[in-house]
Every structure is written in structure tokens, then in C-alpha cells.
Amino acid sequence: MQETLINIMPNVIEHWDDFIEAMKDTLLMEVWAGGIAFVLGLVLGVILTVTKPGGILENKPVYKIIDTVTNLFRSIPFIILLTALMPVSRAIMGTAIYVRGAIVPLVFGCTPFFTRQVEAALAETDHGLIEAAISMGSSPFEVITRVYLKESIASLARAVTITAISLLGLTAMAGAVGAGGLGDFAIRYGHDRNMTDITWITVIVLVIAVSIVQWLGGYIAKKNTH
Amino acid sequence: MIELKHIVKEFNDSGRDVHAVNDVSLTIDDGDIFGIIGFSGAGKSTLVRCINLLGRPTSGEVIIDGRDITALSQKELREARKKIGMIFQHFNLMPSRTVAGNVAFPLKNSGLSKQEIKAKVKKLLDMVEIGDKEDAYPSQLSGGQMQRVAIARALANDPKILLCDEATSALDPQTTHSILELLKRLNKELGITIVVITHEMDVVKTICNKVAVMEHGRVVETGDILKVFTEPEADITRAFIRSTSNLSKAEDFLKADNPVTRIKPGELMARLNYNNVRVSQPIISTAILKFQVYMNIVFADVEIVGDSNIGGTVAIFSGEKENISRALDYFKSVNVDVEVIKDARDVD
Ligand SMILES: Nc1ncnc2c1ncn2[C@@H]1O[C@H](COP(=O)(O)OP(=O)(O)OP(=O)(O)O)[C@@H](O)[C@H]1O
Ligand SMILES: [Mg+2]
Numbered sequence: 059m060q061e062t063l064i065n066i067m068p069n070v071i072e073h074w075d076d077f078i079e080a081m082k083d084t085l086l087m088e089v090w091a092g093g094i095a096f097v098l099g100l101v102l103g104v105i106l107t108v109t110k111p112g113g114i115l116e117n118k119p120v121y122k123i124i125d126t127v128t129n130l131f132r133s134i135p136f137i138i139l140l141t142a143l144m145p146v147s148r149a150i151m152g153t154a155i156y157v158r159g160a161i162v163p164l165v166f167g168c169t170p171f172f173t174r175q176v177e178a179a180l181a182e183t184d185h186g187l188i189e190a191a192i193s194m195g196s197s198p199f200e201v202i203t204r205v206y207l208k209e210s211i212a213s214l215a216r217a218v219t220i221t222a223i224s225l226l227g228l229t230a231m232a233g234a235v236g237a238g239g240l241g242d243f244a245i246r247y248g249h250d251r252n253m254t255d256i257t258w259i260t261v262i263v264l265v266i267a268v269s270i271v272q273w274l275g276g277y278i279a280k281k282n283t284h
Numbered sequence: 285m286i287e288l289k290h291i292v293k294e295f296n297d298s299g300r301d302v303h304a305v306n307d308v309s310l311t312i313d314d315g316d317i318f319g320i321i322g323f324s325g326a327g328k329s330t331l332v333r334c335i336n337l338l339g340r341p342t343s344g345e346v347i348i349d350g351r352d353i354t355a356l357s358q359k360e361l362r363e364a365r366k367k368i369g370m371i372f373q374h375f376n377l378m379p380s381r382t383v384a385g386n387v388a389f390p391l392k393n394s395g396l397s398k399q400e401i402k403a404k405v406k407k408l409l410d411m412v413e414i415g416d417k418e419d420a421y422p423s424q425l426s427g428g429q430m431q432r433v434a435i436a437r438a439l440a441n442d443p444k445i446l447l448c449d450e451a452t453s454a455l456d457p458q459t460t461h462s463i464l465e466l467l468k469r470l471n472k473e474l475g476i477t478i479v480v481i482t483h484e485m486d487v488v489k490t491i492c493n494k495v496a497v498m499e500h501g502r503v504v505e506t507g508d509i510l511k512v513f514t515e516p517e518a519d520i521t522r523a524f525i526r527s528t529s530n531l532s533k534a535e536d537f538l539k540a541d542n543p544v545t546r547i548k549p550g551e552l553m554a555r556l557n558y559n560n561v562r563v564s565q566p567i568i569s570t571a572i573l574k575f576q577v578y579m580n581i582v583f584a585d586v587e588i589v590g591d592s593n594i595g596g597t598v599a600i601f602s603g604e605k606e607n608i609s610r611a612l613d614y615f616k617s618v619n620v621d622v623e624v625i626k627d628a629r630d631v632d
Contacts, residue, residue, distance in 0.1 A: 190376035194390035195366040209380050284421035
């Protein structure tokens with residue numbers, strides 16, 4: 059067994075500990091940056107939805123500011139964001155490298171994307187449902203939690219799926235500039251030292267990860283569609 | 285009692301001011317089934333949404349049981365809304381919740397325990413005759429069933445008022461009828477005041493005791509249903525009444541010169557309108573026997589509105605010229621409106 063594995067992917071076996079470490083780092087970045095971006099994006103997406111013209115808490119200045127800032131960060135390529143945010147990262151996390159250093163740029167890269175996804179998901183809510191809830195005496199907060207969010211669980215699950223997958227791509231890029239993780243692992247060995255088996259194992263792990271996320275998102279969406 | 289005083293609602297539609305509701309004052313008494321009828325764009329929805337402030341009027345007062353609700357705080361307004369149920373043309377049920385979940389929606393924070401809510405939901409669903417659908421999702425229901433669930437949901441907090449915005453417009457005639465019957469029953473059993481918005485005179489005729497007719501943001505006519513039907517003042521009211529009557533078909537036939545509406549020389553065609561006449565009197569037979577005329581009834585439509593009959597007949601008279609005139613005079617003497625449509629008595 060060992061023999062065969064060594065024959066198929068000698069370099070992977072040789073750098074096995076690095077490989078495990080890389081997967082852990084990627085997972086860490088995904089969970090931390092993803093978790094923070096999820097909360098921020100959800101809040102910002104909801105604020106955009108309710109403050110928008112005609113929204114239940116219409117507020118032009120608030121809407122305009124969040125809308126503009128979101129667009130601004132969406133338009134900056136992630137690789138530039140990585141370097142541009144180094145000082146911010148040092149200020150908040152104490153470092154601009156390793157997993158800790160990557161969280162800030164990842165959050166900044168991912169949140170605007172997820173905010174727009176949330177906004178789009180909530181926009182699918184039938185306005186009649188909002189009116190019905192208000193006519194029954196619901197407060198704006200109740201309308202948000204009991205109608206907007208509750209009725210959008212399926213769309214939100216799909217939004218989370220897409221965002222998680224795109225975040226996986228960002229972590230690979232962050233890896234290239236010192237954050238560690240699978241991206242870094244593949245470049246350092248697979249690319250720089252021409253160890254193709256390492257490139258391939260990375261691709262396989264990523265494909266499996268994406269499939270799992272995809273399946274989970276689809277499952278939750280299906281469970282919540284009636 | 286709902287009192288609307290000088291309600292004005294303006295919208296700014298891309299720079300152009302639209303007066304959706306223009307100085308409307310109405311009083312709706314407790315226990316009324318009050319119809320508001322008008323063509324599309326007349327401002328009916330805008331007006332009814334002022335009653336629960338789903339849309340705040342630009343100016344005017346909305347007084348419910350003596351309290352001006354436009355002056356309430358947000359929190360007080362939410363409490364007030366719990367006592368004003370509303371149902372909609374497209375039902376607006378929450379797709380992610382079951383029937384029971386939808387009906388329980390407004391009962392959150394009502395102070396009832398889980399068991400009490402469950403019992404109340406059951407009672408409400410039984411009341412609208414859909415008790416067996418508790419666990420179904422809205423997507424599994426027909427339109428009529430969905431509207432029943434919406435009614436149960438609207439009644440969850442025991443409101444005193446139920447607003448219905450085109451509640452039957454998405455339903456077929458038979459289902460419409462059954463929903464209207466349900467509303468009528470709820471009005472009787474619960475004493476709830478119902479405001480019905482519609483563009484169909486049939487709906488008004490079936491359940492309302494009072495009606496307001498709207499046109500271009502104004503109420504052009506209002507009053508007791510029987511009075512409005514028998515003595516309509518505005519042209520638009522007459523148009524609505526005609527739209528609900530079989531006699532409108534007669535007019536179409538006349539316009540198209542259909543063979544049944546052609547008369548021979550010596551004959552006369554007239555329309556008799558029995559507004560407010562006791563139709564139980566045998567006036568037609570009396571006329572035939574007394575004046576020796578022949579009456580060929582081409583169209584007839586008599587309906588019960590409120591507790592009275594209204595309607596009319598289109599008939600072709602033949603016989604002696606003088607006798608026909610005398611028969612027509614007789615009709616007028618017993619309060620029947622006579623309108624001569626064609627007179628060929630002097631044609632040879
Ligand atoms: N939110 C809005 N913004 C701008 N104009 C509006 C708005 N709501 C209604 N209006 C305008 O106000 C007028 C009255 O509309 P309303 O919906 O009250 O009519 P309606 O009698 O209910 O008609 P329908 O039978 O089609 O429902 C229309 O001219 C409409 O275009
Ligand atoms: Mg309307």
C-alpha cells in the first residue's frame with residue numbers, strides 16, 4: 059500500500075506533514091474569514107435591503123454609503139487588496155503574514171461579494187409578504203427576521219455556497235503571498251519545484267472541498283423550499 | 285366605527301404628482317360590510333391602505349373608534365394594526381411556513397402559550413372550514429383555500445375590522461362566491477366590520493350593505509346599497525350597475541341589430557325598469573289583460589339586492605296603438621320607469 063502511494067505520488071508522501079498543515083491553514087482561513095464575512099455581509103445586505111428607496115426603513119444616506127463602499131471594494135482586484143491592506147492587517151492582527159495576516163484581506167475581499175449576494179437573495183422576497191407582515195403589526199426587526207431572512211433561507215444557502223467557493227479561490231491567492239495553505243503548498247512545490255503530483259493532489263482536494271460545499275448548500279436550499 | 289376625514293394621498297411618480305386619493309371623507313359603521321368600487325387606478329387600494337396606515341395619507345384623519353390613528357406612536361400603531369385584519373388579492377401567505385404556521389404568525393408575542401396558540405389556530409382553521417390542511421404548505425393549496433388561510437390569519441388577533449383588497453379577484457366565480465359567503469358569515473357571527481375593495485359590482489351586490497363608488501381619487505357616490513342601485517346618481521355608478529345586469533346584453537344586441545331586437549310595423553319596443561317596485565305585483569299580466577296588448581318579453585333581469593327586487597324587462601308590444609300608449613301610462617303610474625327604445629307603430 060505504502061509502496062504504491064510512494065510510486066504514484068512520491069513528493070506528496072515526502073511532504074505529507076506540510077500537506078496536512080496546508081489543508082489545516084486553508085480550512086482555518088476559510089472558516090475564520092468566511093465566518094466574519096458571513097456575519098458582516100448578512101448585516102450589510104439586510105441594511106442595504108431595508109434602507110433602499112421604498113424599503114421598510116428607507117434611509118438614503120445610509121444606503122448610499124454602504125452601496126458605494128461595497129462597490130468600491132468589489133472593484134479592487136484581490137491581489138492588490140492583499141498588499142494594500144497590509145498596514146490594516148498589521149494594525150488589527152499584529153502581522154501581515156501567515157494565516158493571521160490573511161484574515162483581514164480575505165474578509166475585505168469576500169464581504170462585499172457576499173453583501174451583494176445577500177441583497178440579491180432578499181430582493182426575491184415578495185413585497186406582498188412584507189405588507190402582510192406589517193399589516194399584522196410586525197415591527198421592522200420582526201419583518202427582517204420573520205419574513206426577509208426566514209423566507210430567503212434557500213436563496214441565502216445558495217449565496218453562502220457561491221461565496222464559500224469563491225473564498226476558497228481567494229485563500230489560494232493569499233497563500234501565494236505568505237499566508238500558507240493549499241495555494242502556497244501547490245506553488246511552492248508543484249510549480250516552483252515542478253512536482254506535478256503535488257499540484258494534482260491540491261486540485262483533487264479543492265474539487266472535493268467545492269463538491270462538499272456545493273452539496274451541502276444545495277441540500278439546505280432544498281430542505282427549505284416548499 | 286371608521287371615520288375617514290378629508291383623506292388626501294399624493295404620490296410623486298417620477299417628478300409628476302399623482303393625486304391617488306383626493307379629499308375623501310367616509311364613515312363606516314360597526315358591523316357594516318362596506319364596498320368600495322371603482323375602475324382600475326381609481327385609488328381604492330390607496331384609500332383602504334390608509335385605514336391601517338400601510339400607506340400614510342398626505343393629509344387627513346383616520347379615526348377608528350374615536351382615536352386618530354395617524355397620531356399614534358409606531359408601537360401604538362403596531363398594536364392598533366393587530367385589531368385590523370387585512371387580506372389581499374394574491375393572499376400573501378408565507379411560503380416557508382405551513383398553514384398552521386401562517387395562522388400562528390400574528391400570534392407571536394400575544395401572550396398566549398404554545399398550547400393556547402395551537403388551539404386557537406385549530407379553531408380559526410375550523411371557522412374558515414379548512415381544518416384538515418393544518419400541515420400543508422401554501423403551494424399545495426388552491427386559490428380559494430389560500431384565501432381561507434389568509435382570512436384565518438387576519439382574524440387571529442380577534443380584530444374588529446377586516447380589510448379586503450380585491451380578495452376575490454384572483455378566484456373563479458364559484459370560489460369567489462364561497463369566499464363571499466364566508467365573509468358574510470363571519471360578519472354575522474363575529475360582528476366584524478368588513479371593508480371590501482372591488483371592481484366587480486357582483487361582489488358588492490352579493491355581500492355589501494353600503495357602497496362607495498370611486499373615480500379619479502374621489503368618492504362620487506355613497507350610500508345604502510339599495511339606494512345606490514335604485515337611484516344611482518353618477519354615470520359611473522350606472523355603468524357599474526348595467527355591467528352586472530343581463531340587460532346590458534340587450535343593449536349589445538340592439539347595437540348589433542340582432543334579429544330578436546327587430547320589430548315589425550305597428551310594434552313598439554320598450555324597456556321597463558322596476559326600480560324599487562314590488563315585483564310580486566302582477567303588473568305585466570295586469571297590463572296585458574286590462575289594455576289588451578301583446579307583450580313579447582325579449583330580455584328580463586330581476587335581482588334581489590338587499591331585501592328588494594330591482595331589474596327590468598325589455599319587451600315588444602303589439603296591438604292597438606292607443607292601447608299600447610295606455611299600457612305604458614299604466615306602468616308609469618305604478619312607478620315603473622318606461623324607456624321607449626323603438627317605436628314602429630306609425631310605420632306601414
Ligand atoms: N406607490 C405609488 N407610487 C406612485 N403612484 C402610485 C403608487 N401607488 C398607486 N399609485 C397611483 O395611484 C393611483 C391609484 O392607485 P390604486 O392602486 O389605489 O388604484 P386601485 O383603484 O386600487 O386600482 P386597481 O383596481 O388597479 O388595484 C394610480 O394612478 C396609481 O398609478
Ligand atoms: Mg388596487
